[in-house]
Amino acid sequence: MEGVRRWLQALERGLDRLYPPCCVLCGAPGEPPALDLCAGCRQDLPxxxxxxxGCGVPLPAGAVANDLCGDCxxxxxxxxxxxxxxxxxxxxxxxxxxxxxxxxxxxxxxxxxxxxxxxxxxxxxxxxxxxxxxxxxxxxxxxxxxxxxxxxxxxxxxxxxxxxxxxxxxxxxxxxxxxxxxxxxxxxxxxxxxxxxxxxxxxxxxxxxxxxxxxxxxxxxxxxxxxxxxxxxxxxxxxxxxxxxxx
Structure with missing residues (x-):
């Protein structure tokens, strides 16, 4: 199984050289780890x-780690x-x-x-x-x-x-x-x-x-x-x- 994974990774690297990834948002060259996303657009994501x-809902400013929302x-x-x-x-x-x-x-x-x-x-x-x-x-x-x-x-x-x-x-x-x-x-x-x-x-x-x-x-x-x-x-x-x- 590990051999198959290495083969697929090598194939992906070869395809990246033939078809360089580009950012799906702005068209600039993509970068790891997302590849089809540039560093600038990645940084600007919300x-x-x-x-x-408990549930992952966004909490207001001032919340700290492990805080719970009202529902939780x-x-x-x-x-x-x-x-x-x-x-x-x-x-x-x-x-x-x-x-x-x-x-x-x-x-x-x-x-x-x-x-x-x-x-x-x-x-x-x-x-x-x-x-x-x-x-x-x-x-x-x-x-x-x-x-x-x-x-x-x-x-x-x-x-x-x-x-x-x-x-x-x-x-x-x-x-x-x-x-x-x-x-x-x-x-x-x-x-x-x-x-x-x-x-x-x-x-x-x-x-x-x-x-x-x-x-x-x-x-x-x-x-x-x-x-x-x-x-x-x-x-x-x-x-x-x-x-x-x-x-």
């Missing part, structure tokens, strides 16, 4: 510096940690929209590389498995690909020893969460996910493109813990502040 220790002071979510390093605002919203709805897979590679860099620099141990948030088969056929799976592939290529597991299934079609109000969101995803078979790990991360209210990831974490997983992390490239009192 990095999330004060996340809630009342009830912590089922997942144990959140990794969502960017605010969902320009130009991150543009990048995610292009990746998710317009097949801009190069943009997905940039987002995955940034997420992998932050994950690998944390003091916490990496999860054993990555579980992409699954699409319902009808939506997957319509879109043609699952953006969460593409992100997970990029992450596993950058994080040695971490694998993808595809045993998480969406067993019920759901409405888009953004079109629902606060009271409707938890019920919309309740019972929508199931685990297929026995999970071969006790520490996993669920991967999605953007975390909005967190209801979907919370429901998945509940299902995974009922299946015997000890630690569930929620990974997304960006975090959107939820409406007050919602998750």
């Amino acid at each position: 990095w999330l510096s004060r996340p809630c220790a 002071l009342q009830a912590r979510p089922c997942f144990d940690r959140v990794l969502a390093p960017l605010h969902y605002r320009f130009p991150v919203d543009r990048l995610i929209t292009g990746f998710k709805f317009h097949r801009q897979l190069a943009t997905g590679r940039v987002l995955g590389a940034l997420l992998a860099e932050v994950a690998d620099s944390r003091p916490e141990p990496l999860p054993e498995l990555l579980l992409p948030v699954p699409l319902h088969p009808q939506r997957l056929r319509a879109r043609g690909y699952n953006q969460a799976t593409e992100l997970a592939r990029q992450l596993t290529s950058a994080l040695p020893g971490v694998r993808i597991w595809h045993g998480l299934r969406r067993v019920r079609a759901t409405s888009t969460q953004s079109g629902l109000d606060r009271a409707q969101r938890p019920g919309n995803v309740l019972g929508a996910f199931a685990v297929n078979g026995t999970l071969p790990a006790r520490h996993v991360a669920v991967v999605d493109d953007v975390m909005t209210t967190g209801c979907t990831l919370d429901e998945i974490a509940r299902v995974l813990k009922a299946a015997g997983v000890e630690t569930v992390e929620a990974w997304a490239t960006a975090r959107t502040p939820p409406p007050p009192g919602s998750r």
Whole structure:
């Protein structure tokens, strides 16, 4: 397996020489680790510096490490940690929209590389498995690909020893969460996910493109813990502040 990884890395280096990477935002030459992003645009991204220790929501100025938002002071979510390093605002919203709805897979590679860099620099141990948030088969056929799976592939290529597991299934079609109000969101995803078979790990991360209210990831974490997983992390490239009192 390590030989295959080295061969793929050598192939990527050869392709980079033939087709030099360029920044997806400004067109300047790209630089590691994201490659298709230049150093200036990377620095200007809206990095999330004060996340809630429970759900990752951006906290106001003056917050310190391990502070909790109002929602998490009342009830912590089922997942144990959140990794969502960017605010969902320009130009991150543009990048995610292009990746998710317009097949801009190069943009997905940039987002995955940034997420992998932050994950690998944390003091916490990496999860054993990555579980992409699954699409319902009808939506997957319509879109043609699952953006969460593409992100997970990029992450596993950058994080040695971490694998993808595809045993998480969406067993019920759901409405888009953004079109629902606060009271409707938890019920919309309740019972929508199931685990297929026995999970071969006790520490996993669920991967999605953007975390909005967190209801979907919370429901998945509940299902995974009922299946015997000890630690569930929620990974997304960006975090959107939820409406007050919602998750």
